Amino acid sequence: MKKIFLVGALALSLAGQAQKVTVKPTFTKGQKLELVTKANTVMSMEMMGQSMENKIDATITRSFDVENASESGTNLEHKIKRLQMSFSSPMGAQNFDSENEADMKGEGGKSAEKALKNKYTLTLDGNGKITNVKLDDQNSNTEESSGMLSGAMDQLGGGGAVPKVGTSTELTLLPAEGVAKGDTWADTAKGQKSNYTVSDITGDEVIVKFTSEGKTERKQEAQGMEIVINSVDKTSGTIRIDRKTGIMKERVSTTDSEGTMEVMGQSVPMTTKTQVTTTVTTK
Template identity: 40%
Template sequence: MKKALLFGALALSLNGFAQKVNGKLNLSKGQKFEVVSETKTNATQEVMGQSMEVSSNSTFTQVYDVQDAGANGITIEHKVKRFEVMSEGGPGQSMSYDSENEADRKGEMGRMIDKKVLKNKYTMMVDAFGKVTSVKPDDDNPNGKKGAEDDGMAAMMMQQMGAGGSTLPKAGDKSFFSVLPSDKEVGVGETWTDAVKKDGADNKRTYKITAISAEGITVEYTSETKINKEMAMMGQNAQIDMTEKGSGTVIVDRKTGVVRTLTGVSKTEGNVEVQGMTIPVTSTTNTTVTVKAL
């Protein structure tokens, strides 16, 4: 009996190592996914010999609605459901915002969030592996219109506050639905690398599958992003030179190919040069993403 149990356990273990998977999605028209991203950031910057610490907590909720799925690709509608953020420290000492609070949306920060985040509604088409092939912003979406690409400082602020969805995707980008490789099948212990250069950022991410079961695929990753760009900051040109290193774990649903959870931590170090000053900046960010089928 013990030998039989041992043999069965060994067989199941070997089966997990023998399985191969790829990034092909299995989605159907009518499916909806709610993506909740919780971000905690602690940042320190040195200004004229003074150290300034800023901490922020945010919750960002997005909804992806599968409009169609067929041989030509998958059509997905995206909208932001809610954005909440609370920060302490910095020139304003403290700030809180909730998109469901009408008063918060009327302030200066609220108007910027409304423009860059809440109105960022669009419909995208992705291929069978989640790569974006086309994007159509909604008529009232200011992102993607002429001049919007110059608003880099606002986009960076939204990113730091945990509203990563404030960026309009472009054809050729990997979508949220794209994690596993499209060009090969991989098994436990195997690795692959993605490299993306975009908007002054050079990102490299290495993935490794650590487990495969009937329910999910566990993927660990390490990443490094180097940012070297010039942008307008409060009417002045600023040079941004930073390096971000991170690591985390992603669990992909075996049936749909969609991310189920993501947990990650990253550390950023670098400098901002503006008005002849060099401002050292360091930050640590913890991120948790949970995906729920609606």
């Protein structure tokens, strides 16, 4: 009899662990979601037999303003509010802040000005999938980066590229059919495959671990020189999602890259490690 009760209890326990939780994205008209992405990058390269190390610290502040929200659909206006960056190398250091008038008149100002005009409005269905993308009249988004600042934004996931119809936003990640602890799924965006695993579900959050692999092929300009970057990238990290609203609260990741930088007819081997933290707050 004890064995029967033990087997029954075990079966109930396993059934409880496998129970799915459905968390649909919930937005409120007039809501303002602010995303702050902080990234630290260390790039090592070999030039003329010498090892060089470059460091980039960047902070990108963006917002999603909820223009309309209902069970059938939601409209979110995306805009970049502020760009901050510091760059240091054996050849010197440079800082940039889009709220500094002198910086906006310098070399990085043109790229920043384009980024700050990179506004678009997304229409989402009830599960957070993008059904329509409308670019602002001044949006000058292109597939290729026009400068170091734009290139860094694309690499750090700072909103440089406009999302595609049929994909999920970075705010709304969970599958529509619900999730249970241990569930996995995958998606592919911009040639990069990502694998997700639900590592835990608490009373307040759904915690997702992820890994991704992909290739970077990017052209940009710096001081009048064209730079071509090719690399293989591997990323791992954790995403915390609000269980009540289905909206991301935090994303932390580490990316290791190996590749080459083509500049002035030379192919320079390089390795890069980037640590990125994005936090979402409601204003």
